[in-house]
Amino acid sequence: MMKSVRVKLDERVVLFRDGLPLRAFGPGSHTVWGFHFTELRFSTELLVFETSAAIRAVLPTEWYGEVALSSEERAFVYRDGKPVLFLKPGTHRYWKVDETIRVVVLSVKEPLPALTAELIAVLPRDQYVDVTIREYERGLEYVQGRLSRTLGPGRYALWSHPEAKVDVQTIDLRLTQLALTGQELMTRDKVTLRLSLTVEFAIVDAALSAHAVASVKDALYLIVQLAARDFMASVTLDELLAGRDTMTRFLHEDATPKAARFGVRVERVGVKDVVLPGEMKTLLNRVIEAEKEAAANVILRREETAATRSLANTAKVMAEHPILLRLKELESLKEIASRIHEVRVVVGADGLKSLLPVGLLTEAAPKPDGRGS
Numbered sequence: 001m002m003k004s005v006r007v008k009l010d011e012r013v014v015l016f017r018d019g020l021p022l023r024a025f026g027p028g029s030h031t032v033w034g035f036h037f038t039e040l041r042f043s044t045e046l047l048v049f050e051t052s053a054a055i056r057a058v059l060p061t062e063w064y065g066e067v068a069l070s071s072e073e074r075a076f077v078y079r080d081g082k083p084v085l086f087l088k089p090g091t092h093r094y095w096k097v098d099e100t101i102r103v104v105v106l107s108v109k110e111p112l113p114a115l116t117a118e119l120i121a122v123l124p125r126d127q128y129v130d131v132t133i134r135e136y137e138r139g140l141e142y143v144q145g146r147l148s149r150t151l152g153p154g155r156y157a158l159w160s161h162p163e164a165k166v167d168v169q170t171i172d173l174r175l176t177q178l179a180l181t182g183q184e185l186m187t188r189d190k191v192t193l194r195l196s197l198t199v200e201f202a203i204v205d206a207a208l209s210a211h212a213v214a215s216v217k218d219a220l221y222l223i224v225q226l227a228a229r230d231f232m233a234s235v236t237l238d239e240l241l242a243g244r245d246t247m248t249r250f251l252h253e254d255a256t257p258k259a260a261r262f263g264v265r266v267e268r269v270g271v272k273d274v275v276l277p278g279e280m281k282t283l284l285n286r287v288i289e290a291e292k293e294a295a296a297n298v299i300l301r302r303e304e305t306a307a308t309r310s311l312a313n314t315a316k317v318m319a320e321h322p323i324l325l326r327l328k329e330l331e332s333l334k335e336i337a338s339r340i341h342e343v344r345v346v347v348g349a350d351g352l353k354s355l356l357p358v359g360l361l362t363e364a365a366p367k368p369d370g371r372g373s
Contacts, residue, residue, distance in 0.1 A: 138206040171206035196273040205263030212262035
């Protein structure tokens with residue numbers, strides 16, 4: 001019996017008789033005589049194939065290539081200069097009937113090639129780590145959970161595989177603000193009040209901050225909170241209100257060395273708000289009002305004393321110089337006249353003498369001949 005086998009350009013066929021591989025056929029039309037034939041077709045477009053040793057024995061060696069990869073090796077299959085397949089550790093067989101097919105073997109101990117779009121398209125995501133560290137950040141590279149190195153700013157493409165799983169954690173080194181709001185604390189004189197604090201800090205040692213505490217913010221929050229409680233328990237309300245700077249200095253000096261133990265620099269600790277209870281606020285306002293009223297009374301009495309002293313000095317001068325008193329009376333009449341437009345003063349000769357200086361009328365009296373001077 002005759003059997004015809006037709007093979008396409010992108011195919012290869014293995015002919016079986018009685019279940020055993022007989023021969024392999026390339027592209028074209030082939031005729032064989034006999035009975036009990038079966039065939040196995042391969043598509044060379046798939047590039048990589050798997051088959052038994054018995055079948056490989058009938059395949060021409062120039063049709064395919066073989067590459068064995070250790071646990072520390074990976075490979076890319078290129079066609080027409082472009083990566084089309086990624087190969088993991090193990091033995092792989094690939095069709096090389098296309099002359100442009102080539103295999104590039106890489107070691108995971110060497111740097112990963114530049115991550116082009118074509119390479120990323122075939123490289124499994126679990127085989128690499130692609131991370132960009134910004135100027136204000138530092139990266140902590142972990143291999144199998146162990147810190148390997150600290151990465152500076154830049155882009156890093158790193159191999160990652162089951163034997164050496166890589167993870168990168170980024171740490172922000174910028175100045176950060178932390179708010180402690182609604183802290184209810186009691187002073188030494190048993191006054192409960194509510195404080196709002198602010199803390200400005202920056203991480204200076206990325207590795208130390210990541211390993212020493214689970215959360216930098218939570219650790220710093222607790223440090224400043226306990227320091228504030230210690231300070232409040234040592235001062236009275238009046239001492240607190242009189243010197244906030246003392247409290248900020250205490251908090252800064254207390255928090256700085258403790259934060260440095262986990263790689264943090266404390267820039268500033270500030271008291272944002274001091275909120276008193278309603279009844280305490282009313283009482284304090286009354287105290288302040290009384291103090292201001294007392295101060296105003298002191299100033300008023302001081303001014304009254306100065307005015308009285310000035311009047312006494314004026315009266316003394318006028319007593320010594322009566323003419324000044326007369327002039328003061330005339331000046332007062334002039335001021336009154338300027339306001340009501342006219343003032344009439346009716347006096348007799350005796351009254352006129354009281355208004356004019358002594359001797360002024362006698363000097364103006366007519367002479368015996370009836371004529372004035």
